[in-house]
Amino acid sequence: xxxxxxxxxxxxxxxxxxxxxxxxxxxxxxxxxxxxxxxxxxxxxxxxxxxxxxxxxxxxxxxxxxxxxxxxxxxxxxxxxxxxxxxxxxxxxxxxxxxxxxxxxxxxxxxxxxxxxxxxxxxxxxxxxxxxxxxxxxxxxxxxxxxxxxxxxxxxxxxxxxxxxxxxxxxxxxxxxxxxxxxxxxxxxxxxxxxxxxxxxxxxxxxxxxxxxxxxxxxxxxxxxxxxxxxxxxxxxxxxxxxxxxxxxxxxxxxxxxxxxxxxxxxxxxxxxxxxxxxxxxxxxxxxxxxxxxxxxxxxxxxxxxxxxxxxxxxxxxxxxxxxxxxxxxxxxxxxxxxxxxxxxxxxxxxxxxxxxxxxxxxxxxxxxxxxxxxxxxxxxxxxxxxxxxxxxxxxxxxxxxxxxxxxxxxxxxxxxxxxxxxxxxxxxxxxxxxxxxxxxxxxxx
Amino acid sequence: xxxxxxxxxxxxxxxxxxxxxxxxxxxxxxxxxxxxxxxxxxxxxxxxxxxxxxxxxxxxxxxxxxxxxxxxxxxxxxxxxxxxxxxxxxxxxxxxxxxxxxxxxxxxxxxxxxxxxxxxxxxxxxxxxxxxxxxxxxxxxxxxxxxxxxxxxxxxxxxxxxxxxxxxxxxxxxxxxxxxxxxxxxxxxxxxxxxxxxxxxxxxxxxxxxxxxxxxxxxxxxxxxxxxxxxxxxxxxxxxxxxxxxxxxxxxxxxxxxxxxxxxxxxxxxxxxxxxxxxxxxxxxxxxxxxxxxxxxxxxxxxxxxxxxxxxxxxxxxxxxxxxxxxxxxxxxxxxxxxxxxxxxxxxxxxxxxxxxxxxxxxxxxxxxxxxxxxxxxxxxxxxxxxxxxxxxxxxxxxxxxxxxxxxxxxxxxxxxxxxxxxxxxxxxxxxxxxxxxxxxxxxxx
Numbered sequence: 098x099x100x101x102x103x104x105x106x107x108x109x110x111x112x113x114x115x116x117x118x119x120x121x122x123x124x125x126x127x128x129x130x131x132x133x134x135x136x137x138x139x140x141x142x143x144x145x146x147x148x149x150x151x152x153x154x155x156x157x158x159x160x161x162x163x164x165x166x167x168x169x170x171x172x173x174x175x176x177x178x179x180x181x182x183x184x185x186x187x188x189x190x191x192x193x194x195x196x197x198x199x200x201x202x203x204x205x206x207x208x209x210x211x212x213x214x215x216x217x218x219x220x221x222x223x224x225x226x227x228x229x230x231x232x233x234x235x236x237x238x239x240x241x242x243x244x245x246x247x248x249x250x251x252x253x254x255x256x257x258x259x260x261x262x263x264x265x266x267x268x269x270x271x272x273x274x275x276x277x278x279x280x281x282x283x284x285x286x287x288x289x290x291x292x293x294x295x296x297x298x299x300x301x302x303x304x305x306x307x308x309x310x311x312x313x314x315x316x317x318x319x320x321x322x323x324x325x326x327x328x329x330x331x332x333x334x335x336x337x338x339x340x341x342x343x344x345x346x347x348x349x350x351x352x353x354x355x356x357x358x359x360x361x362x363x364x365x366x367x368x369x370x371x372x373x374x375x376x377x378x379x380x381x382x383x384x385x386x387x388x389x390x391x392x393x394x395x396x397x398x399x400x401x402x403x404x405x406x407x408x409x410x411x412x413x414x415x416x417x418x419x420x421x422x423x424x425x426x427x428x429x430x431x432x433x434x435x436x437x438x439x440x441x442x443x444x445x446x447x448x449x450x451x452x453x454x455x456x457x458x459x460x461x462x463x464x465x466x467x468x469x470x471x472x473x474x475x476x477x478x479x480x481x482x483x484x485x486x487x488x489x490x491x492x493x494x495x496x497x498x499x500x501x502x503x504x505x506x507x508x509x510x511x512x513x514x515x516x517x518x519x520x521x522x523x524x525x526x527x528x529x530x531x532x533x534x535x536x537x538x539x540x541x542x543x
Numbered sequence: 544x545x546x547x548x549x550x551x552x553x554x555x556x557x558x559x560x561x562x563x564x565x566x567x568x569x570x571x572x573x574x575x576x577x578x579x580x581x582x583x584x585x586x587x588x589x590x591x592x593x594x595x596x597x598x599x600x601x602x603x604x605x606x607x608x609x610x611x612x613x614x615x616x617x618x619x620x621x622x623x624x625x626x627x628x629x630x631x632x633x634x635x636x637x638x639x640x641x642x643x644x645x646x647x648x649x650x651x652x653x654x655x656x657x658x659x660x661x662x663x664x665x666x667x668x669x670x671x672x673x674x675x676x677x678x679x680x681x682x683x684x685x686x687x688x689x690x691x692x693x694x695x696x697x698x699x700x701x702x703x704x705x706x707x708x709x710x711x712x713x714x715x716x717x718x719x720x721x722x723x724x725x726x727x728x729x730x731x732x733x734x735x736x737x738x739x740x741x742x743x744x745x746x747x748x749x750x751x752x753x754x755x756x757x758x759x760x761x762x763x764x765x766x767x768x769x770x771x772x773x774x775x776x777x778x779x780x781x782x783x784x785x786x787x788x789x790x791x792x793x794x795x796x797x798x799x800x801x802x803x804x805x806x807x808x809x810x811x812x813x814x815x816x817x818x819x820x821x822x823x824x825x826x827x828x829x830x831x832x833x834x835x836x837x838x839x840x841x842x843x844x845x846x847x848x849x850x851x852x853x854x855x856x857x858x859x860x861x862x863x864x865x866x867x868x869x870x871x872x873x874x875x876x877x878x879x880x881x882x883x884x885x886x887x888x889x890x891x892x893x894x895x896x897x898x899x900x901x902x903x904x905x906x907x908x909x910x911x912x913x914x915x916x917x918x919x920x921x922x923x924x925x926x927x928x929x930x931x932x933x934x935x936x937x938x939x940x941x942x943x944x945x946x947x948x949x950x951x952x953x954x955x956x957x958x959x960x961x962x963x964x965x966x967x968x969x970x971x972x973x974x975x976x977x978x979x980x981x982x983x984x985x986x987x988x989x
Contacts, residue, residue, distance in 0.1 A: 107974075137907060137908050137909070137969070137974075139907065139967070139968065139969050139974070140907055140908065140909065140910060140969045143910055143911070143969055143970070144909075147911070154909050155908075155909065157908055385964075395967070396967055396974045397964065397965070397967050397974055397975070397976075397979075398964075400974055400975065401962070417962065418959070418962050420964045421963075421964045422964070423964045423965060423966045424966060424968075425966035425967065425968045425971055426968050427968060427970045427971070432971070434966055436964070436966070461583055461585065461586055462583050462586065462601075462603055463583070463586065463590075463600050463601065464586060464589060465589070465593070493941075493942055495939075495942075495966060495968070495970075495971040495972075496939055496941075496942035496943045496945075496946075496966070496971065496972075497942045497945065498966050499942075499943065499945065499946035499963075499965045499966055499976070499978075500942075500945035500946055500948070500949045501949075502946070502963060502964055502965060502966065503946045503947075503949040503950050503953075503955070503960070503963050503965075504949050504953070506955075506959065506962075506963050506964070507949075507950070507953035507955060507959075509949070509952075509953060513864070513952070513953075514949070516847070516863065516864050516952075517867075517945075517948060517949050517952050518831075518843065518844075518865075518866045518867045518868070518869045518882070518948055518952070519843070519869060519945045519948060519949075520869045520870065520871035520880055520882070520941060520942070520944050520945055520948065521585070521841070521842055521843050521871065522585065522870075522871045522872050522873060522941070523583065523585050523586045523589055524589070524873045524941075525871055525873070525878070525941040525942065526941075526942075528553075528583075528585070528842045528843055528846055529843070529846065530843075530945070532945075533843075
C-alpha cells in the first residue's frame with residue numbers, strides 16, 4: 098500500500114515516521130520541495146538571536162535518518178504540482194527539472210503555510226525578508242553576517258514579529274515595528290496589551306501601530322519604509338504580517354476549501370476527496386469552545402494531525418477532538434499567553450460574554466522577587482461556561498495557561514473552575530492563584 | 544445573629560471577613576488563643592531564611608484592621624475549651640486568667656493543626672523546635688539571632704522539613720535530615736525522589752532515612768540526635784514529622800470524628816452537630832478522584848472553607864466539590880509538584896493503576912538553558928481515567944501541575960488529556976509538552 102505525503106515539515110514527517118512505526122511494510126513516500134525536513138521552525142527567532150549558533154542546529158532529524166533508519170522514501174527537491182483524485186496520482190517537477198508522477202492509496206497534504214506579502218512597491222528589494230522556512234532563516238542569518246545591520250524595521254506585530262524583534266534586539270539592532278491597524282495585539286484585553294507595549298518600549302523598540310505602509314524603497318544606507326506620516330529606516334526589513342495556507346494544489350484538485358483558505362477537514366483529517374487527508378498549517382480545525390471551524394496554524398496541532406492521519410491510514414481510525422486556541426510567546430522578559438475566546442470572539446460565536454481583568458502577584462505576600470501578573474478571563478452569562486483566558490507576567494504565565502486550557506476542553510463552568518485545587522507554595526504564587534482570583538471576580542459579573 | 548469562630552488563622556479569619564462583607568449587621572466573634580491572626584504561615588521558612596526580615600512581616604492584616612475597619616469582635620488570648628452543643632455556647636479561659644462563655648447561632652471550629660512530637664527523651668530540651676504558628680517561627684528566628692548556629696538537625700523529610708532545610712542552608716547552616724522510614728518522599732516515584740535527594744546532597748545536606756531516633760540529648764556544643772547506628776549533632780534540632788488536627792474540643796463535644804482524627808464535615812463543611820461547622824486544617828475533605836474522605840491540610844482549602852461557611856451562615860448554602868490533592872514545593876533549585884493519586888493510593892482505592900515515568904526538557908530542542916523535567920503519571924486501566932501526576936524540574940513544574948489538577952476535577956481520561964491543547968513556545972517547553980509525552984506513553988500501558 099502506498100502512503101504518499103506532500104510536504105516534509107512537522108505534519109508530514111510526523112505522519113511518515115509514525116506510519117512506518119505502525120506498519121513497517123507500508124510504502125511511505127514524502128515529496129518535499131525544499132532541501133530541508135524536520136526542523137524546529139518555532140526555534141528560528143531564538144537561533145537568529147545568537148550569531149554563534151548555526152541555523153542547521155535546528156534540524157531535529159537528518160534526511161538520511163528518515164531514509165536509512167526509518168525506511169521512508171524521502172524525496173527532497175520534489176515540488177508537487179497536481180493532484181488527480183480520479184487516478185489517485187500526484188505529479189510535479191523535481192529540482193533537476195525532471196517530471197515525476199506517483200500513485201497513492203492514501204495521500205496526505207501537509208503543505209504548510211506561506212508568509213503573506215503586502216501588495217506594496219519594494220517588497221522584493223534586497224534586504225526585505227520573510228521568515229517561515231528554514232531557508233528563509235538561513236538567508237536572514239547570512240544577511241546579518243554579511244551586512245552591518247544597526248537598525249531594522251519589522252512590518253507586523255504578531256508572534257513572529259515580536260519574537261524576531263527580541264532576536265534582532267539581542268544582536269544589538271535597534272528595531273522599529275509598524276503596522277496599519279491600530280492597537281498592538283488587538284485580541285488582547287487593553288491593560289494586558291499595554292503591559293506588552295511598555296515592555297517593548299522600555300527596551301527601546303519603536304511601536305508604530307496605525308500606520309499604513311505605502312512602499313519600501315532603497316535609501317542611502319539601506320531601506321526606507323514609507324507611511325503617509327512616518328518614515329522608518331533600517332538595513333533590514335522583515336515582513337511578518339501573518340501566513341496563508343498553501344492550499345492551492347488542493348483547490349485545483351477540486352477539494353473543498355475551509356476557513357481562511359485552509360483545506361476543510363473532518364475530525365479524522367479527511368478532506369472532501371476520498372483517501373486524501375490534510376494536516377498541519379494548511380488544514381482547518383474545530384474549535385472546541387465554539388464548535389465551529391477555525392484556522393490557527395500552530396506546531397502541536399500539526400504534529401498531532403500527522404500522527405492521527407498515520408494511525409487512520411494504518412487501520413486505526415483516529416479523530417482529533419479539536420483545539421481551544423492556546424498560545425504562548427515571550428516578549429523580552431514577559432510571558433504572554435492565551436487560551437479560548439476573547440470577549441469579542443465569544444460575542445460573535447453567540448455567547449453572552451462577561452469579562453474580568455485582575456492584577457495579582459507571581460509569588461505570595463511579601464515573598465521576595467515576586468512580579469505582577471495580569472489575568473483576563475471570559476465567561477458565558479447564559480451557560481456559566483468558562484470561555485477563555487489571557488495572561489501576562491514576568492513569571493508564571495506561560496504554564497499557568499494550561500489549567501484553563503484543560504478546563505475549556507471539558508466545558509467547565511467558571512464556578513467549577515473557581516473551585517479547582519490549584520497548587521500553592523509561596524515561591525510560586527499567592528494562596529489564591531491568580532487564575533482563581535480572576536474566576537472569583539468573574540463569577541460576580543455573571 | 545451570632546456567628547462565633549474558634550481560631551483566627553486562615554479558615555477562621557477568611558470566614559469572619561467574608562461574613563462581615565456578606566452581612567455587615569452580623570455579630571462575628573473570633574476566639575484566638577495566641578496573639579497572632581492572619582499571617583502567611585507557609586511563608587515562614589522563607590522569612591526565617593533571611594535574617595534581615597522581621598517575622599511580623601508575614602502578617603497580612605493587623606488585628607485592629609479586623610476590629611476597627613471590618614467590625615469583627617476579634618478576641619486574641621482567648622483559649623476556647625468547651626463547646627456545649629445543647630446550649631449553643633463555647634466557654635474557655637482568657638490570657639488574663641478570667642473565664643468566658645459565648646453563645647452562638649452558628650459556630651465555626653477552625654482550630655487548625657499542631658506539630659506532632661515524637662515520644663522520645665529530649666524533645667523538650669532548649670534548642671529543639673517545631674514550626675506551625677507564627678510564635679514558633681518567632682522563637683526560631685530569635686534562637687538563630689541569639690546563638691551561633693553552625694549545624695542543625697531536622698527530624699522529618701516532608702514539605703516543612705525540606706523548606707526549612709533550604710532556609711537554614713541559606714543562613715550558612717549545615718543541615719542533616721533524619722527519619723525512621725526508609726525513602727525520602729515515599730509517595731514519589733523513585734526516579735523523581737532520587738532527583739530530589741541528589742539536589743539535597745549536592746547542596747551538602749545529609750539525608751539519613753531509615754534511622755530510628757532514640758533520643759535527643761545535650762551535647763558539649765549543643766544537641767545530639769541519637770539513632771542506634773548514627774549520631775547527629777547540631778545547635779538546633781527541628782522536629783517536622785507532620786501535624787495532627789486540633790480536634791479534641793470537637794471530640795469532647797460529641798462531634799463525629801473523621802479521617803486521621805480530623806473533624807468529619809460534609810460538602811457544606813457541616814459537622815455532625817447542628818449549626819457547627821469546621822474548616823481548615825482541623826477538618827477532613829472529599830477527594831474528588833476517589834470520592835472518599837481524605838485529610839490534606841493545606842492553605843487554599845482552609846481559605847475556601849472559611850468563605851464557604853460564611854456564605855452558608857449568611858443564607859447562601861455553599862458546598863465545596865472537594866480536593867484533588869495538589870501540592871507544590873521548592874527544594875533548592877527544584878520545583879516538586881503532585882496532584883491526584885500515587886499508584887499505591889490508586890490501587891488502595893480500587894483502581895487498576897498503570898504508571899509511567901518520562902524525562903523530558905523544560906524548553907524546546909536546542910533552546911538555550913533548558914533543563915530536564917521528570918513526569919510521572921497514573922491512569923486507571925478499567926475506566927481510562929487520569930488518576931494523578933507528579934513532576935520534578937528546575938523550571939516549569941510548579942505551574943504545569945495545574946493542568947492535570949483541573950483534568951482530575953473533571954474526570955478526564957488519559958486519552959482526552961493527551962489531546963488537550965497545551966501551550967507551546969520554545970522558551971517554555973518542547974512542542975509536545977512533557978505532560979502530553981507522559982500521557983501518550985501512559986496510553987500505551989493502558
